Amino acid sequence: MRTCMSTLYLYILLLFTASCSNPASKTKPEEVLAREKLHSYSYNLKKFAASQGASTKLGVLIDMSIPSWKKRFFVVNLQNDSVLISGLVCHGQGDDYRREEVVFSNVVGSNCTSEGRYRIGEHYMGDFGLAYKLYGLDTTNSNAYKRLVVFHAHSCVSEFEGAAICRSDGCPTINPYVLQQTAKLLDASPKPVLLWIYK
Helix, strand or coil: CCCHHHHHHHHHHHHHHHHHHHHHHHCCCCCHHHHHHHHHHHHHHHHHHHHHHHCCCCCEECCCCCCCCCCCEEECCCCCCCCEECCEEEEECCCCCCCCCEECCCCCCCEEECCCCEEEEEEEEECEEEEEEEECCCCCCCCCCCCEEEECCCCCCCCCCCCCCEEECCEEEEHHHHHHHHHHHHHCCCCCCCCEECC
């Protein structure tokens, strides 16, 4: 009887050990998944930039799957996948200013964010100060220039995580200080810099 009980105990122990050591039973932390996703988009943006004659050293990634009160704007060194600048960025209000979920649209007058890859154009002084023209490079954002979707800043976007931020009419809008730091890198780049909005 003692031998049977010992065998049963050993069998249960082996089952428990096997289930704990099985990689499939472990879920990756949210931060690890976020880093892997950023790495993937950074890698693909670099490849696409090379085909467009754009900068393969600097890129801008905006992950709209991240809540608006968390950092989801990233200026990335495409050479080594490091994040140089990060910050909050608002999304288009669409037909409901209160909605947190990002709804994409390329339709003129939709007030929505358009997903896809953009070429960041020349800077100018607009209604909100320093701004950069955006040129959509995909069918999902081909109307960006016509919609007056530009890259600019506004004081309603906090510099810090956890704060509620405003919505835009489709423009990727960031904090003024973050834009000031980003502008230094954009203006110093000898080649056009690409920006990618995704979810």
